[in-house]
Amino acid sequence: MKICDSIKYVGVDDHEIDLFEGQFEVPNGMAYNSYVILDDKIAVMDSVDAHFGEEWLSNIAGVLEAAGGRKPDYLVVQHMEMDHSANIKAFTDKYPEAKIVGSKMSFNMMKSMFGTDFADRQIVAGEGTELELGAAAGDHTLKFIAAPNVHWPEVIMTYDVKEKVLFAADAFGKFGANDYDDPEGWACEARRYYFGIVGKFGPQVQAVLKKAEGLEIKTICSLHGPVLSDNIKYYLDTYNTWSSYGVESEGIVVNYTSVYGSTKKAAEKIAEILKAKGCPKVALNDLAREDIYECVEDAFRYGKMILATTTYCGGVFPKMREFIEHLTERNYQNRKIGLIENGSWVPSAAKGIVAMFEGSKDITFAENKVTIKITMTEENEAELEKLADEMLK
Template identity: 60%
Template structure:
């Protein structure tokens, strides 16, 4: 067994709540409007929001502890607002900005990422602060026109190129392009005065900021699910970041990171290079009548008896698929156990493998357990699904079950366990 939750030092933002009424699906309920401001440094203020209404982030990821949409204000001779928030929280966000500005007027809105959970309120901001200029790159403004057809941008934009700077006074901002991390227009921003990296979606995690939870697990699930395909691009960004003196990381999701930054950067380096984070074996199974499940559980028992450091058993039909994918990337060895279904593999197994391969699953050792009552094909199909994956090592020993476990199958599981524990 292993524990998913381990502590790391992060900022937990305390919110001041003002009650507001809202209508949801025709019924009235109460939501607490969070007026959140927090000083990150003397001049940088957090003005983001927490979302406890969302059930599925990006329409697919379960977020039991909600989400945070982060935005920041940099106060200087000129004032910059870093990104907006989800469209459902415009009122809260604007209230946070007003509190942070304390009567001043912003000069810039810097748009690092055009995804609607961060950019939905660009037009709302432009209407409230018509004198402010919007800062982005060429791809940013192309997307902006597609999202906001009625937004008049003439004379209100500052287009920046990779490596260019924007001077606010004592704060000089440098823009570093990060294409496909995880959209093509993404850029991050470095403040050389306070040594802060505004990292866009990088170093983000699931979960609202008024809930204390482990960073590693929810950041890993977030990264693998959303950014995992783009490891090479993240590696390029990490190389650029390595040239900067970074003391604080301000992401667009999740807590502001202020301590032990090497830990977070190391995790990102492992994840984006598809390295093995933890030694252990994951057994993912798809079973109909329980015989394939028995094989998976028996293998796990044999591995534990042989002293395998970590053994994770996952029922693909019942566990959150994003967590299953996360674990497959975390550990160095993966055993796939599936029944044959319509001369193919069971649907949950097929979906699982597709999630892995579309995220460039590689540098792993794989083993196969198949089950079939008359014509087993699962092993052949599963092998074929990884034909384009790099650096996959297949176990010499596999298991072929005909309906239910036999004595021969138990010997095959012994041999597989022995090979996995080498």
């Protein structure tokens, strides 16, 4: 990937991985990004996943050879998650003169991971710390930005003053290898990535975005996904919407679970009614069969959601319960929810759902709840009409 003449890409693409972090399906692979900044001194930005150490070191060696056979002076460690830190020890073994730059907490983590915190090679970086890579005015200066809990507590970001590049750690990342040309663009898999991994930490992301307001940013280099260089405002604005739990798209998502098909019919019926009444977008998801994190991203993308589910063991159907837990642990808030419940004798799923959101902020439930007993009736269809009208107000 092209960044600029003095910053080279040395990351890798992973096409063997099936589950990122052991849970997120990544059919298009994953990218582990790393960069080399060339000046009087040379800085390597982050490591890569354990499986790609040799390829990464070879990529670095190629850049150094093209630069006259020089050696790196620094390895900047922005994030200690293992897909970015696994080869720190391999780097230090190959380049024993290089210093390691990271936050104080990152060195504590290194000791746990490698049995050493590289005490004789440490440069501790925190908010406002600067590292000069050149002696002359206008050369590369790295300014470090503390970014705790975006999404680990040790994270720092790095701003290159010369090239106006923000090295953003995991922020602005997305699923997918970089050699995969995603027809849906950045936002789709970046959204699933954000709400799946970072979504709980909206206030912390907001804090970093406030710091970014004072920077002139021409390029964003994340640890996952493509280098972002056109329309930087779009990426910053999108992250601001996501991290403030704002509404990104007008529409309603209908998420359902169904055992014998009756609740599914109700979900499909209200989706049909919403479309007929002019709802700009209706997303319909079967929580038992679709990627749960696709469903999570839809819940955060739209401002309104309808949950349709079966009463099970006197409470909420397991797949619906699991889905709601994904939302509440990510601080789902500022949304309106409509409820459709089904039950053979005493429908009680709606009551259970309301209880699950008790700790959530600014959740409003529609007054027109729909209760089905086994099979949808004409009366239920009329109730669905009323629910749709309320949700569309």
